[in-house]
Amino acid sequence: MTKKNDDVPAVVNWHNDSYPFVCVLMLSDTSNMIGGETLIKTPSGDIIAAEGPAKGKATVLQGRILTHLASIPIGYTERITSVTSYRAKDPLVNDGSVLKTVKPEVNYGSNFNVFYPEWIGYRMEIFSERALHIKNVFEKSLNKKETFDKEKAFKMLKDMEDYLSHTWKEMEVSDKEWECYKSKLNI
Template sequence: MAAAAVQTALHTPVPAIRGVKTTPMGKPKFQLPLQRPLPPAAYFKSPFDPFKHLAYHTMPARHTMADIGLENQGISTIGVSEPFELFTPEAVCTMRNEVLSDEVWDNCRFSSSIAACQLRGMAPQYAKFVYDAWSNPETLRIVSEIAGVDLVPVMDYEIAHINVSVNDNPDGENQAAPVVNWHRDSYPFVCVLMLSDASEMKGGETALKTGSGEIMKVRGPQMGSAVVLQGRYIEHIALPSTNCRERITMVTSFRPKNPIIADDSQLLTVRPVSDLSEIYNQWTDYRVEIAEERCKSLIKGIREKKRVGRDFDVDGVKGQLSDLIKFLQKTHDEIVDPAQYQINDSEEEREEQASTRMKKRARMT
């Protein structure tokens, strides 16, 4: 394989992610989370400091894609990690204050058929500390080391996506709704950080669907801890929890740092819960930049072969050009006019029924 060719050794294309129906958010049906934040001036006293705010110390246990029955899929051999300490209590407190502020709640709140309440697109405008935390080279080194491949945030809009689930009767038998229903992510990797006190939480594991259709569970993280998941290629759900008032998780999505590695990102699940103007701008920016880097790599390889007197590699060059065309076509296809984006109700109902069956199976295992 030519050096400039898109890397596909582990990569197998995944099925298209099902559509997501947006529901009007309006005012939340539940009370705002406990421990409401202070005014910004009262908590943002210093920028993110990796020596002060990172709590990571030991490589966690990891499950490979082969362990999950999905060998040779994805961009890494690593499928999911067990929970690991990532941020200190002080860092988590600052993050909560930023992402649960009134300005975020008022300007960045969405709801859809797979999640009742999501906060998206607040960094860096409304969440500078959060943005700096996930952009810091040491944080990226930790996440990449656990994932088994060098990663960077997909784009600013996908830094610190917040999922909120509230249980109005934490002492009773009723369960809080799943934070997010069964799904595959739109992007290759995610790092999911717990922002709630989960010390007495019952349930709340992440359930994964293996290649054989069985359910595998990974225990949920505690406050300040996280899990890394190759979520684009593994169908998963955050199971309901009891004995807790709230469950708030922060999800940052990642793509390969190396532009030559295959990137299966798409917007199907996030398009309905996004500011389309902003996410389309950032999507186009990063995708065209990757295409540019691949073009540079291609022409560099062609010139080098010519310089040393080698024949023109017809099949190799045409293969790389075909990959570029597919990549740009995917970039184009994901930019959908909102007026043209519709979800068939009957299809949505079938997906909901299938999701309900999977939830029951996950709880019984």
Template sequence: MRAEILSEPVLRDCRYTSAFVKNTIRGMGPARAPFTCDAWNSPEVLAKISEVAGIDLIPAMDYEIAAINISVNGQTVAIKKDNAPDDDGLPVFAWHHDSYPFVCVAMLSDCTGMTGGETALKTASGEIMKVRGPAMGTAVVMQGRYIEHQALKALGGRERISMITSFRPKSPFVKNESVLTGVRPISNVSELYTQYTGYRIETLQERFRAFQKQELRRDQANRPFDPAAAKKFLTEQKEFLESTIAELLE
């Protein structure tokens, strides 16, 4: 993973910055990062992440494998844009909600001698809870879409490379409130929109196929049509489609 992240094609093509995040690597894709993409799609990894989350999950889409933050001795490096301002002491990320229901934050560096670097969460009471400090090979799974959080700056240690992969429910019938608000400014929008609309349309296809089969069984059993149930289903799909359209800003 480290070799793919620090490869010349990735550093050349996948670096982004915005008002929200100064420097990040995103959208490596299976062509530039085949091992990383295979790992996050492997049944073994997905089974473990799903076990922690309590629901079957899959990567939100290939583009979200994965977002990478790299720093050395507390200073962001390697992915810094030309003429970008120096580190100003702010957290790695400001307080935010993620675009996708679940995220897995994995640490790819030896954190010996490092202090800080935790993920801070805001509880319902407004208190701040910190997830335990990172260590190489460990990961944190959380509902980033619904929990306001931030990544705290790490001090000490030689380097800090963290990988954030986003997930969504595997079942097309589970409510999915993914948005693109946080990722749109730091993405190749053409690739992002292609994959986003692709999985949303596939979700609708699976839902409509299941509804059609259900209706055929109902009709074969000579049970009456239920207008209220049909309208409820169709309204939910209309809302899903409208929410998809709303994310496709020009």
């Protein structure tokens, strides 16, 4: 199915996920369901449906990149899925994770005292693996008595600085997010 009209009744409207990859597992019995697919918007604006949902079937998406939605099934009262987030195993691969849809100030069900320490732990694990990689690269060049590549070192360290600053900047709350959070609390 390919169409252009993006005005589709949805359980979750058009969005990009906060994490690089997601796996959407259908938990509802879909034997009598019409619709309920995950719809994906292509760069040209076409809308395509992931293969028909069936209980126990999963769709893996580059959720951070692909704009998608969960369509409402016709004549059915539920569309229950489990969504699990993933990133590349290699710590040197860019991790474009953001918190725009999941930070506690936006997603009212999240708990600050759990969510942010987990985010920091996740990011610092990758940071540590990257730091170890940099250390190993330059120890090997020293052992091989190679000329020190200052530009390479600067680039690697600048990337680390950017990664670290992205970690805390994602935790910042905009005025709009703060107002949204306060309105949910009736403050």
